[in-house]
Amino acid sequence: MRSRACFVAVLVPAALLGACGRSALMAHGRLDASPGSADAGPVSWQDMAVAAPDAGAIPDGLGTRVDATDAVTPGQREVGPPAGSGLVVEPHAPDLGTVAVGAQAQEAITVVNETGANITDLAVTVMGADITLDARTTCHAALAAAAVCYLFVDFRSNTVGAATGDSLLVTGGGQTKAVTIVATVAAAARLAASPSQAARVATRGSSSVPLVISVSNYGGIATGPLFVTLAGSGVAEFLIVSDSCSGAALPVDSLCGLTVAYVPALNASDSAMVTLTISDHGATVATVLLTGTPQ
Numbered sequence: 001m002r003s004r005a006c007f008v009a010v011l012v013p014a015a016l017l018g019a020c021g022r023s024a025l026m027a028h029g030r031l032d033a034s035p036g037s038a039d040a041g042p043v044s045w046q047d048m049a050v051a052a053p054d055a056g057a058i059p060d061g062l063g064t065r066v067d068a069t070d071a072v073t074p075g076q077r078e079v080g081p082p083a084g085s086g087l088v089v090e091p092h093a094p095d096l097g098t099v100a101v102g103a104q105a106q107e108a109i110t111v112v113n114e115t116g117a118n119i120t121d122l123a124v125t126v127m128g129a130d131i132t133l134d135a136r137t138t139c140h141a142a143l144a145a146a147a148v149c150y151l152f153v154d155f156r157s158n159t160v161g162a163a164t165g166d167s168l169l170v171t172g173g174g175q176t177k178a179v180t181i182v183a184t185v186a187a188a189a190r191l192a193a194s195p196s197q198a199a200r201v202a203t204r205g206s207s208s209v210p211l212v213i214s215v216s217n218y219g220g221i222a223t224g225p226l227f228v229t230l231a232g233s234g235v236a237e238f239l240i241v242s243d244s245c246s247g248a249a250l251p252v253d254s255l256c257g258l259t260v261a262y263v264p265a266l267n268a269s270d271s272a273m274v275t276l277t278i279s280d281h282g283a284t285v286a287t288v289l290l291t292g293t294p295q
Helices: 002-009 019-027
Strands: 086-090 095-100 104-114 123-127 131-133 148-156 167-172 175-180 182-186 191-194 197-202 211-217 227-231 238-243 255-262 272-279 285-294
Touching: 086 167, 086 175, 095 104, 095 148, 104 167, 123 131, 148 167, 191 272, 191 285, 197 211, 197 255, 211 285, 227 238, 238 272, 255 272, 255 285
Parallel strands: 095 182, 197 285
Antiparallel strands: 086 104, 104 148, 123 167, 131 148, 167 175, 191 211, 211 255, 227 272, 238 255, 272 285
8 A cells, every 4th residue: 555655646746745755756766856856845846857768768659769869858758750850761772683684673762851841842863774763753842841752763774783873862951862773683584495396196086195395494584474375277186285384483494394295186187287385475485386297
């Protein structure tokens, strides 16, 4: 019960604190033991000095960013967005990873006005031949205090290797922030099929010896999901017996395989010719020319 009384005493003016309450606050650093406080009789609210916690232990609260380097005045705690935090641009070095030659990669950059005042001279300078700002960009000349806008960056390069010289300069409110685009440009995926052409002979109504086709990716990046199609006048007489390529995204220097058989109809009279195509619906294509002759 005595400890509860001490706790309740904190909730009333210091003038009503007994010795127990004043001693407890002084012991925990919450009451200044200067003349006119604990030793000099009743203390008013104005005479109380509430000590701030250690700077490193100050929590974030109510949208305020506080860290161990912030100056905190005893008896004060900032509430709301801090003025003068600056122009914040994030991320400052976005990594787009590996991008195929000629392919496009995109990145969104966030710009926040934490200067504590409206910015009326916001400007963005694009540096480098491989990046542009697309139409979705919302950062223009004006940015109100505590407001956010976005830069949408399109990256496309025809040079293999690490991207160099591609950056943005964001200026406003007397500040300049740089954004450096990081990317590795690799040769596009490239497919090869072996054999690239083949012929099969079969008795009408029966199947030929199966043809095994290997498909490899010798490019610089993985393919997208692969699609396998047969097309040509004799497509009904060729059968895909097995297929480990369809739907697979083929990594660099990897293989997938197909097995195809020629199955001429009972009334087949002419040779059949078809093209087997393996593609990721992009520029990555491999073809096999197949010919079948009935007996």
